[in-house]
Amino acid sequence: MFDFLDLDRYDLFGAFWTTVQLTVLSGIGSLIWGTILAAMRVSPVPIMRAFGTVYVHVFRNTPLTLIIVACSQLLAYTLGMTMWADFGTQSLSFRLAVLGFVLYTSTFVCEALRSGINTVPVGQAEAARALGLSFTQVLTLIVLPQAFRAVVAPLANVLIALTKNTTVAAAIGVAEAALLMRDMIEQEAQLVPIAILFAFGFIVLTLPTGLFLGWVAKRAAVKR
Amino acid sequence: MRLRKASALAASAAALVLTATACGGGGDDGITIGIKFDQPGLGLQNEEGDFVGFDVDVARYIAGELGYEEDEITFEEAPSPEREQLLDRGDVDMIVASYSITEEREEQVDFAGPYFVAHQDLLLRTDTEVPTPEAINDLTLCSVSGSTSAENVQRDFAPDANLQPFNTYSECLTGLENGTLDALTTDDSILAGYAAQEQHQGKFALAGLELSDEYYGVGLPKDSEDLEDVNDAIAQMVEDGTWEELVQEHFGPANYEADAAPEIGARP
Structure with missing residues (x-):
């Protein structure tokens, strides 16, 4: 049944390791860029609010495959943006994929975080303002720390979705799990067992993430 | 009352879907052939929705030899990763879609031909x-x-x-x-x-470098009864000159010199 699983020929663990790397790097990038976007959307400067709103609506409503393929076809292979890598190399595709995932996933991080900001009672921000703190200080010292603690669970959702979304990187040839799956199906001609194997691999990645972050969410939540 | 009407409607809809899937693909009168829809020269669906290409014409010729009229042929898209499944489930009766003969694939399906060496x-x-x-x-x-x-x-x-x-x-x-x-x-x-x-x-x-040999075969379900007939049809197509004509028609404009027709039963 599992005679297609020739580990010398197919680098199964390497492929899933690439999936993990894509997830972690894109996750960190999205967290940073998403936080900045959320700050823009609640800021008192109208132009920043407008930018944040337009950005979130454009990228959240564009299919991910389109964003990833555009990063490769448009930015790299037409405009020649190589991101300090050579054309046709794995590192170029990898970096482009991370860029695409950050552009897309940060919108979900931003919206989750904005809902977290709404859980912080208005009185706290008002009290901070009354003490003479600036907008940046109110956000970074008072509001965001409490907002983050409230949105661990929604952010875990975003992270799990991101893990599975990394399969889209196969479209531009990043050697991650979905690309290896396609290779193996083409070479071994056994669709169902190979698909089950990879589905299992993703469960191994996402299930512990969900359970762990669920536990963290309970511990971290602000009891009001 | 309204609820019962709705559930009756749902039940009949479900029944309709089930019967529709039951008779989808490979009916008694006619033949379903898997081809590529997106490969210019081999199998391509053009703007009018017609299918053109070398594989398509080979498929038409073989179906003709098996006794099917032009209007009894249904073309289905056969994407590379799904080809074995399509044959196995009986969704298509044969596949003519730049399908290279390999050992792994021969364990899953039968190959007639080859009809072309690329x-x-x-x-x-x-x-x-x-x-x-x-x-x-x-x-x-x-x-x-x-x-x-x-x-x-x-x-x-x-x-x-x-x-x-x-x-x-x-x-x-x-x-x-x-x-x-x-x-x-x-x-x-x-x-x-x-x-x-x-x-x-x-x-x-x-570039004209011959870096490997790919034997294109006609994919048939495992232990198909049609294997001999399809082989005969391919042999006849080569003999009566149709093969040569088709090669000229589809590959000629690119200055591409195709190899001579391969022997039936040749394997890499």
């Missing part, structure tokens, strides 16, 4: 020189992920070359045209189709 080759911009086989290692190549050609590059003849896999060959052409990629590599029969396309004419040329 070779892996490079498609270059017309302004670039044809590289020696050793110099391919220095090029930036492009191919479709999961294809035999991509695997051949990495394993056999250019392990050091940069290889960019994409989903479709058309995506490779963007980079090739802009000079960010040096060559597109796959079977020469497929490359010839792209080079001969109207919007690409004069831009790209085949």
Whole structure:
């Protein structure tokens, strides 16, 4: 049944390791860029609010495959943006994929975080303002720390979705799990067992993430 | 009352769907053939919705020899990863879709033919020189992920070359045209189709390197009764000159010299 699983020929663990790397790097990038976007959307400067709103609506409503393929076809292979890598190399595709995932996933991080900001009672921000703190200080010292603690669970959702979304990187040839799956199906001609194997691999990645972050969410939540 | 009406409606809808799937594909009168819809020269659906290409005409000829009229043939798309499943489930009766005969695939399906021998080759911009086989290692190549050609590059003849896999060959052409990629590599029969396309004419040329042998066979379900008949049909097609005509018609415009028709039963 599992005679297609020739580990010398197919680098199964390497492929899933690439999936993990894509997830972690894109996750960190999205967290940073998403936080900045959320700050823009609640800021008192109208132009920043407008930018944040337009950005979130454009990228959240564009299919991910389109964003990833555009990063490769448009930015790299037409405009020649190589991101300090050579054309046709794995590192170029990898970096482009991370860029695409950050552009897309940060919108979900931003919206989750904005809902977290709404859980912080208005009185706290008002009290901070009354003490003479600036907008940046109110956000970074008072509001965001409490907002983050409230949105661990929604952010875990975003992270799990991101893990599975990394399969889209196969479209531009990043050697991650979905690309290896396609290779193996083409070479071994056994669709169902190979698909089950990879589905299992993703469960191994996402299930512990969900359970762990669920536990963290309970511990971290602000009891009001 | 209203609820009962709704559930009755749902039940009848479900019944309709079930019967519709039960008789979908491979009915008694007619034949369903799996082809590619997106490969110029081999199997392509044109703007009017008709199918054109070498594989399509071969499929029509074989179906004709098996006793089917033109209007009894139904063409289904057979994407590469799904070909064995389509045959196994009986969704299609045969597959004529640049289907290379390999040992692994022969364990799953039966192959009639081969009806064509293709070779892996490079498609270059017309302004670039044809590289020696050793110099391919220095090029930036492009191919479709999961294809035999991509695997051949990495394993056999250019392990050091940069290889960019994409989903479709058309995506490779963007980079090739802009000079960010040096060559597109796959079977020469497929490359010839792209080079001969109207919007690409004069831009790209085949290198003419024969880097591998691909025997295209007609895929049939395991232990199919039609195997002998399909083999006879292919032999007859070669004998009566139709094969030669089809090769000229579909590959001629790209200046592509196809090999002579292979022996029935030849294997790599």
